[in-house]
Amino acid sequence: MMPALVGVGLALAVALFARIVGFDRDRAFYPVVLVVVGSYYDLFAVMGGGGQSLIAETIGFVLFAAAAAFGFRTSLWVVVAGLAAHGVFDFFHHALVENPGVPAWWPTWCLAYDVAAAACLATLIWKGEISSRATRSA
Numbered sequence: 217m218m219p220a221l222v223g224v225g226l227a228l229a230v231a232l233f234a235r236i237v238g239f240d241r242d243r244a245f246y247p248v249v250l251v252v253v254g255s256y257y258d259l260f261a262v263m264g265g266g267g268q269s270l271i272a273e274t275i276g277f278v279l280f281a282a283a284a285a286f287g288f289r290t291s292l293w294v295v296v297a298g299l300a301a302h303g304v305f306d307f308f309h310h311a312l313v314e315n316p317g318v319p320a321w322w323p324t325w326c327l328a329y330d331v332a333a334a335a336c337l338a339t340l341i342w343k344g345e346i347s348s349r350a351t352r353s354a
Contacts, residue, residue, distance in 0.1 A: 219321040223328030231336035240346060243292060246337045247284040250298045253330060254280030256322075257315060264317025272313045276305065292341055292348040299334035303327040 230249075234240040254277045261270040280302055287294030306327035309318070340346040 219325035220328040223325040224332045227329045227332035227336065231333065240340065243346065243350065244288060246292060246295050246299070246333070247288040249333055250284040250287075250295055250302065251281050253299070253302055253326065253333075254284070256326070257309070257313070257318065260317035260319075260322070261315050262317070264315055269313055269315040269317070273315060276313075280305075289350055291350075292337060292346065296334045296338045296341070299330045299337065303330035303334070306330065 231240070234245055239245050257273040258270065258277050261267075261273040280298055283294060283298035283301070287296075287298060303326070305312075306323040309315075309323050337346075341348045
């Protein structure tokens, strides 16, 4: 329970900080967040010795990075879906990839962070504070 609470709390704190500082005025902010959260399992795979887990985790990373890039170029709703999908991936991760470098608390923490970050971005889009569509060719 504590990892989930900390994950939500940190996602909200990052979103608030980004709003106050103005980082989220740039459409790239949340796609970059998706790329970063998508990369952590690769870090854990390296910490766990690499091998097959690194290959499997890199496939996942490439998919989430592609979603971030596609969403940035088309619609940030794709990034909302990508963040939420990463939360689903966190939930099922243990059944999909054997990665000894992943801390036991990480999937719960990351799931909570991802879903809260997706909700923050969705709220910004719904409120019209950030455009979901690219205004120029990126």
